[in-house]
Amino acid sequence: MFRDCQSGGYNMESTRVDSTRFLALVLLxxxxxxxxxxxxxxxxxxxxxxxLGRSEKTPNNFPHHSIFGLGLSGYAWSQSLVFWxxxxxxxxALKPHKAQNFRQGLNALxxxxxxx
Numbered sequence: 001m002f003r004d005c006q007s008g009g010y011n012m013e014s015t016r017v018d019s020t021r022f023l024a025l026v027l028l029x030x031x032x033x034x035x036x037x038x039x040x041x042x043x044x045x046x047x048x049x050x051x052l053g054r055s056e057k058t059p060n061n062f063p064h065h066s067i068f069g070l071g072l073s074g075y076a077w078s079q080s081l082v083f084w085x086x087x088x089x090x091x092x093a094l095k096p097h098k099a100q101n102f103r104q105g106l107n108a109l110x111x112x113x114x115x116x
Contacts, residue, residue: 037068039070043070049065
C-alpha cells in the first residue's frame with residue numbers, strides 16, 4: 001500500500017504539468033514502449049536475436065536482454081548500419097573470404113529493416 005504512494009523515482013507529481021499534457025505524454029511513452037516490444041517479439045520469432053543482442057544465456061538459463069531491449073537494439077542497429085553504410089562496405093571489401101558471413105548479416109539487416 002505504501003509503495004503505491006511513492007514516486008518510484010519518476011517524481012511526476014513535481015513536474016506541475018497540466019493533466020491533459022501529462023496524459024498525452026504517458027500515452028506517447030506507452031505507444032513507444034509497445035512498438036519496441038512488438039519489434040522485439042517479431043525479431044525473436046524470426047531468430048534474429050543473435051544479431052541484436054548477446055546470444056548466450058545466463059547460468060540460470062535466462063536471456064541477457066528483454067524483448068523490449070531487443071526491440072530498442074534492433075532499431076538502433078538498423079539505423080546505425082544505414083548511417084555507416086559506406087564504411088561498412090569498405091571494411092567488408094577487405095575480407096572477401098568472409099563474404100558468406102557478411103551476406104547473413106545483411107540478410108538479417110534487411111529483415112529488421114522490413115519491420116522497422
